[in-house]
Amino acid sequence: MNRHIQQVAVIGSGIMGSGIACHFANIGVRVLLLDIVPRELTDAEKAKGLTLEDKRVRNRLVDESLAKALKSKPSPIYHQDFARRIETGNLEDDIHRVAEADWIIEVVVERLDIKKQVFEKLDAHRKPGTLITSNTSGIPIRFMAEGRSADFRAHFCGTHFFNPARYLKLFEIIPGPDTQPEILEFLREYGERFLGKTSVVAQDTPAFIGNRIGIFSIMSLFHAVKEMDLTVEEVDKLTGPVIGRPKSATFRTVDVVGLDTLVHVANGIRENCPDDERHSLFQLPDFISSLMENGWLGSKSGQGFYKKVKKDDGSSEILSLDLGTLEYRSKKRAQFATLEQTKTIDNVIDRFAVLTAGKDKAGAFYRQSFGALFAYVSHRIPEITDALYKIDDAMKAGFGWEHGPFQIWDAVGLDKGIAMAEEAGQQVAPWVGEMKAAGAASFYQVRDGATYFYDIPEKSHQKVPGQEAFIILDNIRKSNEVFKNSGVVVEDLGDGILNIEFRSKMNTIGGDVLAGLNKAVDLAEANHRGLVVGNQAANFSVGANIGMIFMMAVEQEYDELNMAIKYFQDTMMRMRYSSIPVVAAPHGMCLGGGCELSLHADMVVAAAETYIGLVEFGVGVIPGGGGSKEMALRASDSFRKNDVELNVLREYFLTIGMAKVSTSAYEAFDTGILQKGKDIVVVNKDRQLATAKAYAALMADRGYTRPVERTDVKVLGKQALGMFLVGTDSMHAGHYISEHDKKIANKLAWVMAGGDLSEASYVSEQYLLELEREAFLSLCTERKTLERIQHMLKVGKPLRN
Structure with missing residues (x-):
């Protein structure tokens, strides 16, 4: 039924x-x-x-x-x-x-x-x-x-x-x-x-899958810190983003979740799993018992492994708990030679072989913790679940691990993983030896774009079920590669649809990415039916490469900067006016230039967890890749008979001027960045690329035709410009914005009003793009803009000057 x-x-x-x-x-x-x-x-x-x-x-x-x-x-x-x-x-x-x-x-x-x-x-x-x-x-x-x-x-x-x-x-x-x-x-x-x-x-066993493995990992670490003489800061440095775990790593995560919650689950496992071969590990170490007695449970009690205090000068400081004395002290910087060796390794999965080979305390820590983990998860099948991939799925989805235990084991090598377990004083489950004896050297294989896992009862690799609904770029990147440069990979998704995947740091958009976008459109127009712009990194794109902009502006290479901005604008227009449908698939952070790219696609298939916005004001400029133009165009398209058009334009102006970023894709419809009736939202990010591909193919099947370039954008000229200038004047007078904020806002007002035209007029997109580029360039000559860009590059946060 x-x-x-x-x-x-x-x-x-x-x-x-x-x-x-x-x-x-x-x-x-x-x-x-x-x-x-x-x-x-x-x-x-x-x-x-x-x-x-x-x-x-x-x-x-x-x-x-x-x-x-x-x-x-x-x-x-x-x-x-x-x-x-x-x-x-x-x-x-x-x-x-x-x-x-x-x-x-x-x-x-x-x-x-x-x-x-x-x-x-x-x-x-x-x-x-x-x-x-x-x-x-x-x-x-x-x-x-x-x-x-x-x-x-x-x-x-x-x-x-x-x-x-x-x-x-x-x-x-x-x-x-x-x-x-x-x-x-x-x-x-x-x-x-x-x-x-x-x-x-999962099987009906205590703590099921996620908490059984997750709590084991934390309890194993609690017992190891004293033995290995590690500090709170060192553990969080070793167990955070460097191994594909959340920034909160271990001790900060426990503070957020609550130590009492963790202890409750750990006690439940200890009481209800008497046959667990690591049963003694779930006994609380003395320092954890002391924290529980003191009521130092983490954020909910105001202190745990970390404690925020006020200093004499009114500022605040975060102190760390000394696990030996149980007294708080100033945080110490954690440094390890082994971690330094991984700084040039962008893919987390490629770091594990280096980390576990380290000759310092970090290397010993990784061999001990991963060895214990490998042995433990091998013994949990079939107790907690019937297939190893389900353990990996649970840890990635429930604890935010980028890679599951068996994927990490594959990364370090089957034999080395077994040796690490033995070095940690543990034995892996017998089925691992049987797998090795049968000639299998890994838990996973990729064949024909699909992932296969080692099925223990079948004693062979079987296809992970349910993949038909997903496109996994890691599986098809090599076999389906059509084009590649330092910033992008273009893959053939099948059915006549290409995908362009950004591969730059944080997926920033620089010259190599723009060249790749143009090449992808050329390839799609020549031999394919459509193009998807999507990736499966943590974020779609954090925007343009502001480091490059900063260097050009500091060196006063304004001709080169002008050409770079025009190249960005031209690329966005190339996407919009290509002869094939272009579908953008944003997710995570989609800021600045990443947002501008989405604005120029024929359709957006956004993940629900998309945080999208035009944030250029934070670095002292206006959107220069067509974003300012596009907001003026969308305002024009929103004008209705008997509307107060100035009020409509003002809302689009504020979307940029207040650097609004949606906290979900659904909120982006309110700001006009996503458009109802055209763009859609998918809740499961794993299905996003497959959905985007399907819509690109559907548009092609329906007879996609290259759009006609717009020359009918209604701008309001002096009437709108006057309103904006009065508004920024009053905001500055009321000390709500700085002098430089006012200057940036006035530049944006000039663009979105279409300049100081004497009356409302219809203009082309190119007209607005030229105004936008001129405004962007002029702001790049300002000292305070350069200060803002430099501050963002240094600390990752906007400067108000």
Whole structure:
């Protein structure tokens, strides 16, 4: 049967419950969010004369929890308007309404007795066939289903979201003893396709997959720091971005999550996994016990492994915990020779062989920690899951690891990984030796653009399922390469569609990338049907190469700078007016020039987590790659009969002038950077390139025709210019902006007004591009602009001068 999820009931409105409710609202599902009824009035309620029977009182807990979640940073919701899809209620007055839901998700306190009471009530009200799942992080699913109806048990399982539900991609599905197989398959597909998650089916074992391996890694490290005489700073240096982990690394992550949360899960594993070969590792080290006794739990208690303090001069300082004395001290810089050797290695996966070969303390640390990890994960199959790729998927999606344990093992080499485990005093599982004896030298293989994993029962490599919906550039880059230079790779995606992938640092746009874009359009026009501009790095593009701009401006090479800006503009126009459809696929940070590129594509297929905006004001210039022109053009296209056109233009002006950056792709529709009816958003970033390719092919199939160049852009001339100049004058007079901010804003006003034309006129895009380029160049001659660019290059943050 076809199953459709139109309404979800979420039971429990805490941080996790409200986050899950918001994420379902993100994807367009109606949500009923329920929680318990308060037993006492607050002082404020008493002052208002309310009683315990008043609906506002009875819904107080759920309403306050949701309101708190919606105000939190980062936001759990793509757009504040989406919160209207969530309706609140309580478990006494509204529990009968769970009969309206297609899926009921329990997210109450982690106590089996309370969960079983809730399930008894839900079983009495749910309609037969309704999905019912628990978001438990470790309570056995089989215990929760005891005593329930046959229909309940058949449709019941665990669905473990990771917090925050919007941002962390792991979605663990844990079957109960009676869960129908088709329910598991539906949830796996729904998680991938609609929720944008990496769905992983786990066994019903303590902590499931992600937390079992993640907590092992942290506990292993806790025991190692004293043995290896490592500081908090050194560990966080070694376990952060250098190995493809989040910037918060280990100890900062524990502070954010809460030490008590980690200890709770670790204790659960120790108590419930007596046969785990590393059982003793889950016993808390003395320094962790001391932190728990002191209540130093991290951010929630104001101090943990780090502590922020005020200095005498009013500034603040972050202190680090000395693990020997348990006293706070000033942070020490961590440096290791081995890490220095990896600075020129851009691809994280290529660093592991160097890191584990290091001759210093860092090398010893990596051999010890990875050796222990390799042995541990090898023993977890089939205990926690039936396939090794699911462990890698879980760690990447749930803990933000760029590469999973078996991928890292492949990177260092099978034999070396086994030796590292033995050096760490551990033995790998017997199946690894059997795999080696059978002639397999790696856990993964790539063949014909697809990834294959070593299937232990089959004793051979099998294709990872579900890849048909994805395009994985790492798998096809070499075999499908059409063109390559130092900044881009152009790949053939098949079906007549090319992809151009930026490969520069942070995917900045410089001369090599622009040359690659022109070449890609030429190739697509000559022998293909369409072009996608997309990559699978952390960010789409942070913008133009401002280092190059800075050097030209400092050397006063204005002719060369003018040519460079014109080359950027011409490339954007080449994309727009090519004879094939061009689809941009932005994700992550898409700033400045990256945003301008998206503005000039025929269509944008944006990942939901796209933070896009024209941020050039932060470095003292206006958008110079067609962005200023494009905002004027889009304002013109937005003018409607009887509109106050100045107000419409002002909104587009402010998008640039305030350097607005959307906190999701959906917010970019509000700023006019994405366009309704033309651009779309995909929730699952893994499907983005395949979706972009499909739309490029669809446009080609429908008979794509090269657009006619625009000469009908309505600009308002002196009328708009006067309004803008008065506005910037008053903002400066009120000390809201600096003198240089005013100068930049006035330059932008000149462009978007079309200059000082005596009346509203129709102009061409080229006319506006020339105004834009002239304004950009003139700002590059300003000392304060150069100060702003230099500051951004040095510290990565804008300077207000």
